[in-house]
Amino acid sequence: MKRASDRIPLALAILSVTVSIGMAAPMDVSTARKALRNVPVAELPAQAAALLGRASGEDLAVSAANILSASHAIRPAATVAVVGALARQAPVAAPVVAARAVTLQRKPSAEFVDQVAAAAAAAAPQQAAAIVEALCKAVPQHYTVVALAAATAAPQAKDQILAAVTRALPGLQPFVDQARSRLGAEAPLATVLQQANVLLTATATAARTKPEILMAGGNSGGLGSPVPPPTFGPPFTPLPPGEVTEITRSTTRVAKPGEGRDYSTP
Known part of the structure; x- marks a missing residue:
């Protein structure tokens, strides 16, 4: 003991x-x-x-x-x-x-x-x-x-x-990437973030969602995947290839009764 x-x-x-x-x-x-x-x-x-x-x-x-x-x-x-x-x-x-x-x-x-x-x-x-x-x-x-x-x-x-x-904020990555590609790798951080925020806001507005949702990597409105950043092109759609001709009576086909679309009378 x-x-x-x-x-x-x-x-x-x-x-x-x-x-x-x-x-x-x-x-x-x-x-x-x-x-x-x-x-x-x-x-x-x-x-x-x-x-x-x-x-x-x-x-x-x-x-x-x-x-x-x-x-x-x-x-x-x-x-x-x-x-x-x-x-x-x-x-x-x-x-x-x-x-x-x-x-x-x-x-x-x-x-x-x-x-x-x-x-x-x-x-x-x-x-x-x-x-x-x-x-x-x-x-x-x-x-x-x-x-x-x-x-x-x-x-x-x-x-x-x-x-x-x-x-x-993984959803911000594509906007930052596009901003850097436009501004260059040596662009100031403030400029890159400002441009990325402009792209983010424009995309959120177009998708009718909140920027915070896109930043988090999500989306709303039934979108299948996060909305990509917007791209900017010319203000007008160019004409199709070929020679532009004047539209005259001889170059216009007149539809006969019973042909074409069947529109109802007002």
Whole structure:
């Protein structure tokens, strides 16, 4: 029979494992809110980053998103600054943090989305493409704002940013391709996106659907496949080949009664 003293090391080992598991869990919103609720607004970004620095590495993105939610509940005006601080502290978490920021508002404005994208990409430029992809999925209607803000903060990632936009919104790919073929490979990102948006809007109008549906790779109105971008040709249909002659009585066949189409009398 084992004495009580023999069971002490086993109990300590179990306690150690339990504590380790508890510390490894991602930080929840409630815990983060308690830690940040008395922090002055000017110190909130730095304190949020410090709090993330004590979180588990395996679930860093989850912890970062929860810390952002907590700080937003305490000081909404500091949200953009906290996004930048968290992205700088843990660049790998930047895409998740940016996406969480824009979903904390029911209808985020283009200005707010622009600020979030710029803050995240500037703090973690190596994650610029991933940030753009995450934000385009979260707020597809603001894809142009997202891409341009990220490209301004991380200009070396222009091509990766454009690819990230079409990964998030696969239905936009044919419009981007056609825009680039017209404008050239060296065209500025803003010009390419503007032209692609013009083509997208024209196609959506012709198909009587919403641009968001086409961007997602779908369609409406019973269309069998996504509508291709419109093509532009001459304003008039050319005449068929052959010599154009004047129409006269001698070259016109007069239909006799009973011949031709049987139209009913009015």
